[in-house]
Amino acid sequence: MAIIKRGIIGAFSGKIGNIVGTSWKGIGIMKSLPLSVANPKTVGQVAQRTAFKACTLAGSALLSDVCKPLWDREAQRMSGFNAFVRNNIKAFSALGKLDVASFKPTLGVEDAVQPVVSQMAEDDVVVTVTWSKIGLVGKQALTDEMQLIAYNETQKNFGSISGATLRDDATASIPMPTELVANDDIHVWLCARDASHTVFFAGGSELSSTVQ
Numbered sequence: 001m002a003i004i005k006r007g008i009i010g011a012f013s014g015k016i017g018n019i020v021g022t023s024w025k026g027i028g029i030m031k032s033l034p035l036s037v038a039n040p041k042t043v044g045q046v047a048q049r050t051a052f053k054a055c056t057l058a059g060s061a062l063l064s065d066v067c068k069p070l071w072d073r074e075a076q077r078m079s080g081f082n083a084f085v086r087n088n089i090k091a092f093s094a095l096g097k098l099d100v101a102s103f104k105p106t107l108g109v110e111d112a113v114q115p116v117v118s119q120m121a122e123d124d125v126v127v128t129v130t131w132s133k134i135g136l137v138g139k140q141a142l143t144d145e146m147q148l149i150a151y152n153e154t155q156k157n158f159g160s161i162s163g164a165t166l167r168d169d170a171t172a173s174i175p176m177p178t179e180l181v182a183n184d185d186i187h188v189w190l191c192a193r194d195a196s197h198t199v200f201f202a203g204g205s206e207l208s209s210t211v212q
Contacts, residue, residue, distance in 0.1 A: 153184075
């Protein structure tokens, strides 16, 4: 609030823009109106908000196991979380469903060589994956740390583990946030980084299965 004492505009009443002139106890005062934020809910805006919400929820669920270890290092002028959302927002539909083929588990940095997934099984709230450790190429090593991501397409939630499993282990179990039930569609990605965290094997293998 401003008090008008004198000046070229003098006292005034009414509204100019978002400024209101009025009088209080004989004193001329000016008040600014609170900002009015339009919030139209067009079909396009609702669709974008739904996709954005689904993507940010995915980023939050994968923050410690995926965004930080796999995205922070390569993100430019933003956090790994923001980079994840920016690169994956278009993979989510207007209904919040993930297009598995468009999902990017990593930024795609060095040595884009995929681990070979040989098997996936589901049990209660755990997805178990087995992969091949034979025929390593490039900079791959048995001491590479594995990052595994599981997505329950039916229930629209993620599970993940990071760093606790080595390529040499050839198997890992991914805990899921909810119990798996028959006919749930499960997708798994395997990514890796070397023990010194300087070489990232981009992309990751993807395997799909339906809970029996």
